Amino acid sequence: MISPELPPSIKAALDDALQGTARTELAPRAASISAAYRQGGHSGVIRSRADALAYALVRMPATYAAVAASLNALCELCADIAPSTLLDCGAGPGTASFAAAQAFASLGTFTLIDANPALRSLALELAQHDPRLAQLGYLAGDARATLAKAEPAELVIASYMISEISDSAQRALADLLWQKTADTLLVIEPGTPAGFARIRDVRARLIGQGAHVLAPCPHERACPMVEPDWCHFTQRLPRSRAHMQLKAAEVPYEDEKFSYLVLSRQAPAERAARVLTQPQLTKIAASVKLCSDDGVGIVTFPRRDKAAYARAKKLAWGDALRGSDSQ
Structure with a gap:
């Protein structure tokens, strides 16, 4: 399991990059970038080094936390996974690649793709602080056109980037990402109804092309989630002092909501139900909302069954629940 916090080397690299840059200069840039994204904008609003730094301080920690949580879910179900090559599509400042490097000591080749020159430049600068990433390859250009030219990789990640392009x-x-996946594909989107809708569309499309779902779903049938509900998870992470200053935040932590999907060329050795919300505990029972092989529903663990109740009390939103754990 890897921490949801940025690695010390990347934190130090960001501190170095900030030398000589006033926080008062970055705050309005961060606010402008955040507003643009909320209105459906994309990374094209990031045009300078100062913009890239503001984006990295405000969004990079939360994005890293979501990627780390998704990779932890993958490793929990596939403990022996050991990819040697990574393809990071829409890599931005390198966030997903930094998380993958922490999760997999086996990774030796890192290929990143992004069209934004300011984010690409920052990623290359930050990578110099990590010996494993210092020689990463960063391909510049449109995601689809550049991805088409890239070599396949054992692990492919598309993190918070599908929303930046048209539906068609x-x-x-999605087809091209799967074509470039030699083994495992991870897709992450914001934990909003719209973000989940994109994840569900990718899921259905690629299952139709032979993909197997590793997480978070326990099956490959049609998604049983019914509107207005949607499948998403949350990862809490501490805010740095700079982050709090730029966002004018009052609490020292942030809860990043995200939706994700892990697909594989290989069928999983086992399936696990997924906890979809924080379990509710009462004096009578523990109620857990699960997506299982039977669909989405509430499973109740009565307090009189001390062993089952004790197991349920340890569950958290996003946890995998194997069949033996629910007995």
Whole structure:
């Protein structure tokens, strides 16, 4: 399991990059970038080094936390997974690649793709602080056109980038991501109804092309989630002092909501139900909302069954629940 916090080397690299840059200069840039994204914008609003730094301080920690949580879910179910090559599509400042490097000591080749020159430049600068990433390859250009030219990789990640392209382009990109996946594909989107809708579309499309779902779903049938509900998870992470200053935040932590999907060329050795919300505990029972082989529903663990109740009390939103754990 890897920590949801940025690695010390990347934190130190960001501190070095900030030398000589006033926080008062970055705060309005961070606010402008956040507003643009909320209105459906994309990374094209990041045009300078100062913009890239503001983005990295405000969004990079939360994005890293979501990627780390998704990789932890993958490793929990596939303890022996050991990819040697990574393809990071829409890599931005390198966030997903930094998380993958922490999760897999086996990774030796890192290939990143992004069209934004300011984010690409920052990623290369930050990578110099990590010996394993210092020689990463960063391909510049449009995601689909550049991805088409890239070599396949054992682990492919598309983190918070599908939303930046049109619906028709999303379908074509999903196909191409799967074509470039030699083993495992991880897709992450914001934990909103719209973000989940994109994840569900990718899921259905690629299952139709032979993909197997590793997480979070316990099956490959049609998604049983019914509107207005949607499948998403949350990862809490501490805020740095700079982050709090830029966002004018009052609490020292942030809860990043995200939706994710892990697909594989290989069928999983086992399936696990997924906890979809924080379990509710009462004096009578523990109620757990699960997505299982039977669909989405509430499973109750009565307090009189001390062993089952004790297991349920340890569960958290996003946990995998194997069949033996629910007995």
